[in-house]
Amino acid sequence: MTRNLLNSILLLILLVLVGTIFFVRRQFTVPNIELLPGMVHSDAYGSQSASPIFPDGKILQPPAEGTVVRNFDPFPYKPTLEDAIRAGNELRSPLDPKDSLSDLRRGSVVFAHVCSPCHGAGGTGDGTIPKHGFPPPPSLFAQNAVNMKGGQIYHIITYGQRNMPSFASQVVRADRWRVAAYIRSLQQQPIQSTVAVK
Numbered sequence: 001m002t003r004n005l006l007n008s009i010l011l012l013i014l015l016v017l018v019g020t021i022f023f024v025r026r027q028f029t030v031p032n033i034e035l036l037p038g039m040v041h042s043d044a045y046g047s048q049s050a051s052p053i054f055p056d057g058k059i060l061q062p063p064a065e066g067t068v069v070r071n072f073d074p075f076p077y078k079p080t081l082e083d084a085i086r087a088g089n090e091l092r093s094p095l096d097p098k099d100s101l102s103d104l105r106r107g108s109v110v111f112a113h114v115c116s117p118c119h120g121a122g123g124t125g126d127g128t129i130p131k132h133g134f135p136p137p138p139s140l141f142a143q144n145a146v147n148m149k150g151g152q153i154y155h156i157i158t159y160g161q162r163n164m165p166s167f168a169s170q171v172v173r174a175d176r177w178r179v180a181a182y183i184r185s186l187q188q189q190p191i192q193s194t195v196a197v198k
């Protein structure tokens with residue numbers, strides 16, 4: 001094969017390739033060529049698309065009333081004092097009594113980390129935050145808290161109460177029961193804090 005013939009063939013291949021690139025070049029205004037699109041385009045509506053079916057014209061609809069989230073027990077109480085008392089009367093701790101020691105231990109850790117900054121290490125309301133001007137919480141040894149049922153304490157941790165914010169996002173559900181159990185155990189012990197309790 002002469003060198004000229006080889007060059008001609010290579011030139012021809014080059015022209016064919018450049019020509020092919022020119023003919024199949026990307027056009028940004030139209031969809032590209034799709035080989036085997038498979039399930040790329042589904043018949044289902046996109047979450048944000050408009051709907052010809054629903055009255056408000058949206059695909060995304062709120063869950064039907066009474067929907068229960070899977071693996072998430074409903075908590076049918078409102079953030080009011082009446083519902084806190086109702087929770088106290090209706091809810092029972094799901095903790096297993098045979099784990100009570102480890103539950104109390106965990107409750108004490110959560111109390112020390114989350115509650116004691118306000119309620120004080122001993123629960124008498126002499127935490128660090130009230131010393132800097134935050135309205136002090138009442139002592140957990142006062143009659144009101146002593147008479148409180150566990151479910152009401154659970155409700156207070158979940159929703160907060162007046163000046164106390166909700167701790168639902170910091171304290172998981174089982175831990176709320178553990179802290180409530182820990183508070184109960186504190187109330188049954190002699191007080192270690194320096195603040196006198198009326």
Ligand code: HEC
Binds near residue numbers: 115129
């Ligand atoms: C930011 C400070 C703060 C933190 C942190 C806090 N509390 Fe409170 N708590 C308060 C205040 C203030 C009150 C009083 C609210 C009121 O005026 O009713 C209160 C009230 C309570 C009461 C009701 C007492 C009563 O006699 O009415 C309970 C029970 C309670 N808290 C438990 C907890 C638990 C359990 C935690 C930790 C998970 C916690 N608190 C964390 C500030 C706090």
